[in-house]
Amino acid sequence: MQLETLVSQFQDKNEKAFESLYKMYSKSMHGVIYNIVRDNDLAEEVMQDVFIKAWNNSASYTAQKGRFFTWILNIARNAAIDKTRSKAFKNSKKNLQADFFVDILESNDNLNEQTNSIGIKKFVDKLAQKCIEVIELLYFKGFTQKEASETLDMPIGTIKTRNRNCINELRIMLDVK
Amino acid sequence: MTNKEYIESGILELYIAGSLSDAENKAVYDKLLTNPDLLDEVLKIEAAIVQLTAAASPSDTQHLFKAVKTKLGLDDKHETKVVPLHEPKTNWLAYSGWAASIVLAGGLIYLLNQQNALKTNIQTVKTELQEKTIDNTLLEERITTATANLTEAQKLLSVIRDKNIVSIPLSGQAVSPEAYATVYWDKNANNIYLDVQGLPEPPAGKVYQVWSLTLNPLAPTSLGTIDDFANNETKIFTIENANASEAFGITLEPEGGSTSPTMEQLYTLGAVSS
Numbered sequence: 001m002q003l004e005t006l007v008s009q010f011q012d013k014n015e016k017a018f019e020s021l022y023k024m025y026s027k028s029m030h031g032v033i034y035n036i037v038r039d040n041d042l043a044e045e046v047m048q049d050v051f052i053k054a055w056n057n058s059a060s061y062t063a064q065k066g067r068f069f070t071w072i073l074n075i076a077r078n079a080a081i082d083k084t085r086s087k088a089f090k091n092s093k094k095n096l097q098a099d100f101f102v103d104i105l106e107s108n109d110n111l112n113e114q115t116n117s118i119g120i121k122k123f124v125d126k127l128a129q130k131c132i133e134v135i136e137l138l139y140f141k142g143f144t145q146k147e148a149s150e151t152l153d154m155p156i157g158t159i160k161t162r163n164r165n166c167i168n169e170l171r172i173m174l175d176v177k
Numbered sequence: 178m179t180n181k182e183y184i185e186s187g188i189l190e191l192y193i194a195g196s197l198s199d200a201e202n203k204a205v206y207d208k209l210l211t212n213p214d215l216l217d218e219v220l221k222i223e224a225a226i227v228q229l230t231a232a233a234s235p236s237d238t239q240h241l242f243k244a245v246k247t248k249l250g251l252d253d254k255h256e257t258k259v260v261p262l263h264e265p266k267t268n269w270l271a272y273s274g275w276a277a278s279i280v281l282a283g284g285l286i287y288l289l290n291q292q293n294a295l296k297t298n299i300q301t302v303k304t305e306l307q308e309k310t311i312d313n314t315l316l317e318e319r320i321t322t323a324t325a326n327l328t329e330a331q332k333l334l335s336v337i338r339d340k341n342i343v344s345i346p347l348s349g350q351a352v353s354p355e356a357y358a359t360v361y362w363d364k365n366a367n368n369i370y371l372d373v374q375g376l377p378e379p380p381a382g383k384v385y386q387v388w389s390l391t392l393n394p395l396a397p398t399s400l401g402t403i404d405d406f407a408n409n410e411t412k413i414f415t416i417e418n419a420n421a422s423e424a425f426g427i428t429l430e431p432e433g434g435s436t437s438p439t440m441e442q443l444y445t446l447g448a449v450s451s
Contacts, residue, residue, distance in 0.1 A: 015251055022242050024227070031233030040236055047238060048245045055249055066202045069223055070195040073230075104233045120232040138194040139226055140233070145196045163194075164187030171225045 007068045011058045022051055025069060029076040035101045035140045036080035037089070046083055050076045077142035100136045102127060123173040131166035138163055180214050189215070193222050329411060336361050336370050347425055347447035353377065358445045360425045367419045373403065374412040376444060379429060386430040388438050389422040392448065397426070402434040424448040 009017035029050055034043035054061075054072050061071050083089055105124045133152060137143040138159075149156045171177055183189075191197050192205045209216045246252055336342055342363050349356040357375035362368075371387060379385055387400040400416050428435075429442040 015246070018251075019242060022245065023239065026238040026241070027234045027236075028227045028230035030236050030238045031230040034235065035233050043234075044236055044238070044241055048241055048248065051242075051245050052248055055245075064203050064206050065199065066195060066197075066206070067193060067219070067223060069227065070193055074195050101233045104235070120228065123229075135229070138191065138196050139230060142195060144198075145191055148196070160187035160191060161185075162187075163190050164185065167190045167222060167225060170229060171221060174225050174228055176221045176225045176228075 003068065004063070007061070007063075010055075011061065013055075013058070018051075018055060021068070021072075025072055026051065028069075029072065031101075031104075032073065032076050032140055033080040033083075035104060036077070037083055042083065042089075043080075046079050047076065050079050053079070073139075074142060077140075081142075100132050101140050102132050102136075119174040123170050126169065126173070127166075130162060131169065134159060134163050135166055180212065183208070183215065184218050189219050190222055192219065193226050326411075329413075333370065333411070333413060336363065339363070341365055342370075343449060345425060345447045345449050347427065347445035349375075350443045350446055352429075352442055353444050356444045358427060358447075360447065362418065362422070362449070367417060369400070369416050369418045369425070371403075371414045371416055371425075372412060373406070373414065373427070376406075376412075376427065379406055382432055383429050384432055384434065385427050385444070386434045386438065387416060388426045388428065389418055389420040390424040390426055391421070392423045397438050398422075399434065399436070402430065422449060 006017050006020055010021055026047060030043055030047040033046045033050070034040060037043050037046065050072065053075055061068065065071065102124050105120060134148065137148045137151060138145075143151065145156050145159055148159050152159065154162075178186075188197070188201070188205065192202065197205065209219060337344070342361050345360040345362060347358040347360060353376075355375075356377065359372040361370040361372070363370070373385065376385065385403040385406060387403065388397040389400050390397050398420050400418055400420075403414055406412075424447060426438060426446040427444050428438040428440070429444060430439060
């Protein structure tokens with residue numbers, strides 16, 4: 001089924017379409033959230049809240065704003081960052097690891113059929129530090145290109161091309177050419 | 178800008194990352210609508226990012242959808258019927274059944290108690306009523322007796338006061354000097370009223386016998402025996418007497434009476450004065 005149709009049905013409060021989208025993106029959202037909060041149970045809780053929020057605010061999504069995946073990815077990153085700003089979270093996690101998502105990928109043995117585990121492992125092994133940083137900021141942290149440019153102290157054009165090359169590497173490893 | 182140049186710029190990767198401004202997003206979207214090659218590239222980038230981000234999840238999230246639906250109140254009918262609804266439903270039925278039984282049993286016990294209490298009350302009332310009835314009967318009897326006694330007394334009084342009635346005192350004789358009796362003789366009615374208050378109670382097997390006497394020649398005529406001496410409270414007996422009596426005597430005789438007086442057992446004797 002076309003993704004557009006699925007999203008449209010989801011916006012019409014079709015539970016089947018909701019479930020399909022959940023199956024497609026819940027693990028990704030959990031990965032992004034987990035990378036930020038670094039607590040599996042908490043990440044699961046936030047991820048569920050993200051889908052609840054998506055269901056309740058489905059009408060606010062329009063294709064003009066971007067991809068559905070990107071829309072829900074934004075919700076997930078914001079929800080996770082909000083969580084890290086909460087008092088309870090700060091009290092329990094005083095020193096958040098400065099680790100990047102790659103550390104999770106390296107130690108993660110819970111890769112299922114959805115994720116090309118061999119490809120991911122190969123990608124991580126080959127991944128240059130410059131790729132790790134840019135992917136971390138753009139996809140896992142939701143930085144704008146301008147913010148990433150400032151954080152990494154490099155021009156926006158460089159960020160764009162470097163990111164492009166890194167994602168190409170990933171696609172080759174995952175066989176998504 | 179050719180498609181290749183556009184793709185190589187890296188804008189589509191940023192589009193997926195959500196790092197572009199609203200205006201840039203709109204511009205990319207418009208291009209995608211008319212350019213299937215660009216859309217194809219977008220889908221591939223997205224697929225790679227979905228896998229990459231999913232790889233960062235140490236959790237299997239699929240089973241959590243149920244919880245999401247529950248939180249949204251979207252519990253699908255199948256599950257709700259099998260798990261959360263069905264069980265409490267039967268439990269509820271069972272509990273309410275037990276509760277109803279207990280209430281019913283309690284109610285029955287209460288009603289039984291009430292019934293017993295009522296029965297007891299009814300019995301009590303019945304007993305009281307019977308007692309009252311008995312009391313009433315006794316009272317009625319007493320009234321009747323009293324009335325009768327009064328009538329009797331009034332009759333006696335009228336007898337005593339009647340100028341036509343002759344009063345004859347009978348005095349005690351040898352066998353019982355303390356004994357006495359009085360005869361009130363209503364000649365018009367041919368009746369005597371015999372007052373034997375002054376006679377001792379006759380011994381068992383014996384009765385008093387009343388005699389009418391003529392003195393010249395001395396001849397006794399039996400007026401009958403006093404059979405219920407003990408039971409007569411007033412000790413006044415009405416006896417028919419159509420004889421031309423000159424005296425009255427009372428003797429103690431064997432039960433049933435004698436044909437002639439036993440003179441040894443003459444208790445009282447009195448002559449009519451004129």
